[in-house]
Amino acid sequence: MQEQLMEKIMEEVMKKVKETKINEENTEENSITIENKECGITEFVGTAIGDTIGLVIANVDYNLHEFMKLDKKFRSIGIIGGRTGAGPQIMAADEAVKATNTEIIAIELPRDTKGGAGHGSLIIFGAEDVSDARRAVEVALDELGRTFGDVYANEAGHLEFQYTARASYACNKAFKAPIGKAFGLIVGAPAAIGVLMADTAVKAANVEVIGYASPGNGTSFTNEAILFISGDSGAVRQSLIAAREIGKPLLEALGGKAPSLTQPYI
């Protein structure tokens, strides 16, 4: 009987140990879903996926304006910046400038993603009034859940697809996207996958290539190949979908299941 008891106990224990582990992993996972914590600082707006933080400054210091190379007509600035992701934050900022009385005054792309293959981001909105700056940051943080939807990642790398029917000033500043036209972004990491996706995308539909970036050209030394396309809205989507269809099995051959970080939107 002691043997049986032993066995039963071992079984229970291993189950419990496993559960604890899964719970811990879930907790970690949660750290990249949308959050909104209080922190008692006036300038704090919120946080979101990708270790993204949103902040505002009502009156930027006069001296700092110069050192930061900001146009002095903007007294107030909104700031969003994340460790993981540049595309998602830029697309979110694009919606924010459409929805508010602000301008994009800086987009800078660190080599980040917390050990991943891509960029992080620092985006600054300019506004004459702090309430506009705050609103832009709020809109951008809210959009991030969506714009991370076509980011697919595993241990080996990531894929990213972005689409807008009507590009605005953030897409224009960051990607030279023609304003008002449909725009698409295709990112593959490691870069080899991005190269193949780029070729697939341009063959899949009649789109205009706006740009191409790679580890040594147009990125901050990320391990990504990136294609920027514009054109008819249907064609852009068709291109993106074709690229995704070839990219996903490739990334998964390299590193196993590569799920969406949130919910695909394209």
Next chain:
Amino acid sequence: MQEQLMEKIMEEVMKKVKETKINEENTEENSITIENKECGITEFVGTAIGDTIGLVIANVDYNLHEFMKLDKKFRSIGIIGGRTGAGPQIMAADEAVKATNTEIIAIELPRDTKGGAGHGSLIIFGAEDVSDARRAVEVALDELGRTFGDVYANEAGHLEFQYTARASYACNKAFKAPIGKAFGLIVGAPAAIGVLMADTAVKAANVEVIGYASPGNGTSFTNEAILFISGDSGAVRQSLIAAREIGKPLLEALGGKAPSLTQPYI
């Protein structure tokens, strides 16, 4: 009774499993505290926090001098370099040049921190005599425990504050700090936090802004915004403290508790 026994056992087991885990984590943690191991190589001086290693070369090869672009008047060099941290190593080197008959001949900043958001470092001291080079490296390694004191980090990023009442040649070479004057350094990662801290710092006291660096300007594509300040010693400290007071709750809103890596000194 068997039920009760089961329960008691499960409780004990989970306690034990947890303990083992904590011990393992502590062991990992220890790997970033100050160490000093022997390795039987004459050129080895020691190791320190941040995966920092200290080395000396008594007579640098003549050909290499040229390729490394070193001034040939320095026969001996001291080398410190770490995976994690640039500010701490530069401040430590600053103390080392004050204390020894050496010069700073190179400071290079890789994009590193082992998956973190910042820089690593490679600093080379020049000396006519190897004992001077060795002494400089020893002083620098010893200082690192202190200069990592105002580095605060969690999973989402890090903050760094440095202060010296009298900047010397390392701070001058790396940050253009005026020699002999009080100097302060403020780093926030992700960069968004650094932008807000920079604004807070310049508003908090009458300090002179020497420079500002960001992911696309003056960093090696790190996810940091960095402010360099100089001025009256009290004002510089006041600036640093104000920046720290706003930066810490922000970083903690993003990623939880962000403790000092050693002991705060400012």
Next chain:
Amino acid sequence: MQEQLMEKIMEEVMKKVKETKINEENTEENSITIENKECGITEFVGTAIGDTIGLVIANVDYNLHEFMKLDKKFRSIGIIGGRTGAGPQIMAADEAVKATNTEIIAIELPRDTKGGAGHGSLIIFGAEDVSDARRAVEVALDELGRTFGDVYANEAGHLEFQYTARASYACNKAFKAPIGKAFGLIVGAPAAIGVLMADTAVKAANVEVIGYASPGNGTSFTNEAILFISGDSGAVRQSLIAAREIGKPLLEALGGKAPSLTQPYI
């Protein structure tokens, strides 16, 4: 008796928990050994160590040629790219161009290694026929097991040594190695270790220094110091071995055992 039972159970449980852990770690480990999975995509050739993927494109899109700055005489391209490693992939590509009717048309080096201190890689072979491009990729993937042999790594950094008796076009393009001559590559990370290895290497034998790269010069901001040497085959090997003999104990003083990722070949 209950006490004894408890003790015995705890012992068994902890053993089992430990085993599960080791198994999990082994599974992770396996993800960096050579693999070759199917994925149902025509352009897919295979995968290998370092999260390296090999692909081919039979007819590169005409527009993309321009954006990728590829010579239009190459209709077909072969692509290899990895998250971890540049030297190993370049040396493997060097063997591939020797063995096939292809040319190296691009070598780009992201700042990668998945949180490590070095580069990743993107290498593009040009061919007039897709079967040549595919063959080059196959040869390169096959070579990677060997060319990762003198890569030694631990938590603190890595060392890399490469040797070829007869450098070909990949080594020439990436490192300016004279074609047809013996060539050697010495990499140390953190960079401080690379500096000392470089000095040791040039003193150990009569080799010609072709180049030297460091975090701020000639790398993509990696935390590496790199020496490129050429000359008599015996001298190059002697240099490499001397560098390895001093580098390994240094890296191990910093981060513990630093085993070869596969099997040393030099």
